[in-house]
Amino acid sequence: MSVEIKNCIAILQTVYQSKYGTPDLFVKSPGRINLIGEHTDYNLGFVLPAAIDKAIYIAIGKRSDREIHLTAADLNESFSVSMNEMEKSKMDWPNYLLGIVDQLVKSGAKLSGFNAVITGDVPLGAGLSSSAAVECATVFALNELFVLGLSKLEMVKLAQKAENHFVGLQCGIMDMFASMFGKADAVIQLDCRSLEYHYSPFNQEGIRIVLLDTCVKHSLASSEYNVRRKECEAGVAFLQKSYPEVASLRDVSFEMLRELEGQVNEKVFNRCKFIVEEIKRLQDACLNLAQNDLISFGKKMYETHEGLSKLYEVSCHELDFLADHAKLNEQVLGARMMGGGFGGCTINLVKESAVPDFIAQSEIAFQKVFNNNLKSYIVSIGDGTSVISIA
Numbered sequence: 001m002s003v004e005i006k007n008c009i010a011i012l013q014t015v016y017q018s019k020y021g022t023p024d025l026f027v028k029s030p031g032r033i034n035l036i037g038e039h040t041d042y043n044l045g046f047v048l049p050a051a052i053d054k055a056i057y058i059a060i061g062k063r064s065d066r067e068i069h070l071t072a073a074d075l076n077e078s079f080s081v082s083m084n085e086m087e088k089s090k091m092d093w094p095n096y097l098l099g100i101v102d103q104l105v106k107s108g109a110k111l112s113g114f115n116a117v118i119t120g121d122v123p124l125g126a127g128l129s130s131s132a133a134v135e136c137a138t139v140f141a142l143n144e145l146f147v148l149g150l151s152k153l154e155m156v157k158l159a160q161k162a163e164n165h166f167v168g169l170q171c172g173i174m175d176m177f178a179s180m181f182g183k184a185d186a187v188i189q190l191d192c193r194s195l196e197y198h199y200s201p202f203n204q205e206g207i208r209i210v211l212l213d214t215c216v217k218h219s220l221a222s223s224e225y226n227v228r229r230k231e232c233e234a235g236v237a238f239l240q241k242s243y244p245e246v247a248s249l250r251d252v253s254f255e256m257l258r259e260l261e262g263q264v265n266e267k268v269f270n271r272c273k274f275i276v277e278e279i280k281r282l283q284d285a286c287l288n289l290a291q292n293d294l295i296s297f298g299k300k301m302y303e304t305h306e307g308l309s310k311l312y313e314v315s316c317h318e319l320d321f322l323a324d325h326a327k328l329n330e331q332v333l334g335a336r337m338m339g340g341g342f343g344g345c346t347i348n349l350v351k352e353s354a355v356p357d358f359i360a361q362s363e364i365a366f367q368k369v370f371n372n373n374l375k376s377y378i379v380s381i382g383d384g385t386s387v388i389s390i391a
């Protein structure tokens with residue numbers, strides 16, 4: 001067991017003991033990165049995410065009544081509610097757990113009340129999907145605790161529904177899938193239409209994955225996310241008039257895209273153009289990966305950033321600055337903004353020997369322009385959601 005896991009489990013044990021006694025089990029669910037394939041999940045294209053070595057941890061135990069008692073150890077906050085009167089909490093974090101309970105109850109699962117404490121080392125608001133990690137940890141823990149017999153895929157779908165319906169973000173399936181199905185040293189090539197997936201080894205020899213966290217989250221993030229979905233749907237609706245077989249942007253060819261130009265407003269066209277290009281780019285990037293050609297792979301990451309910034313318009317000054325700054329450095333194979341956008345992190349593939357200089361130079365440059373501190377994380381690819389045995 002790594003030091004990080006031991007520390008998190010120790011926190012859970014202490015806090016759980018002081019509040020509720022002895023937990024029945026501990027579950028860990030990681031945050032995620034995505035190498036390429038952004039905003040393609042809800043357009044039923046492909047994504048290439050991986051789970052990371054930073055996770056959310058939950059300690060959980062049954063109660064004999066129908067109450068739910070929750071504690072967020074890192075925030076030093078507690079919340080309780082009866083299962084008979086569950087509604088969205090004004091505090092933010094309980095909703096990620098309550099949304100899961102809500103979906104489980106709706107699906108007919110037999111639950112009683114429970115106590116839970118959460119902690120973790122996934123940086124919050126950095127675009128590493130700490131919320132999906134909380135949801136996956138919760139559903140996995142409840143599935144074990146109440147012997148519900150759900151498969152991993154059923155739990156992923158349930159967690160996505162919880163986020164869509166209880167929390168209110170119309171996110172795709174990528175974050176939950178990556179957290180649940182992650183595998184050490186491998187990226188997941190996921191087809192978001194069929195949900196078929198396979199693991200591709202990601203050879204990190206001589207290369208490190210460096211995340212640079214702008215520490216900003218512009219207020220547009222969730223409202224614009226839902227707007228992007230609508231714009232993509234508008235493009236699909238237009239094309240369906242001539243091509244009834246088109247169910248999503250996944251089905252749109254470059255020829256169809258050319259027909260769309262001038263027929264829909266420019267924004268809708270640009271959104272669709274980015275997605276159709278990004279789906280193709282990801283497929284080409286996977287071939288690069290199979291040949292261990294990280295140079296060509298990295299170039300595609302820069303192209304993705306350009307598209308996200310100019311066509312999809314989900315970047316921001318801070319992210320554009322970091323991607324441009326990385327591009328000037330020959331030791332960086334590829335860099336781009338990652339996740340939903342409007343803040344959070346860039347993901348950078350950096351030659352191992354150059355990592356300290358790259359981080360130091362980025363911090364200085366960022367501070368100079370934005371008068372703000374940059375955070376950096378060097379991440380490894382880890383396993384997905386699991387029970388932590390402490391015996």
Ligand code: GLA
Pocket residue numbers: 037038039040041042129171172173174175339340341
């Ligand atoms: C967020 C969403 C995901 C995905 C990404 C963009 O992380 O939760 O479903 O759409 O943005 O690729």
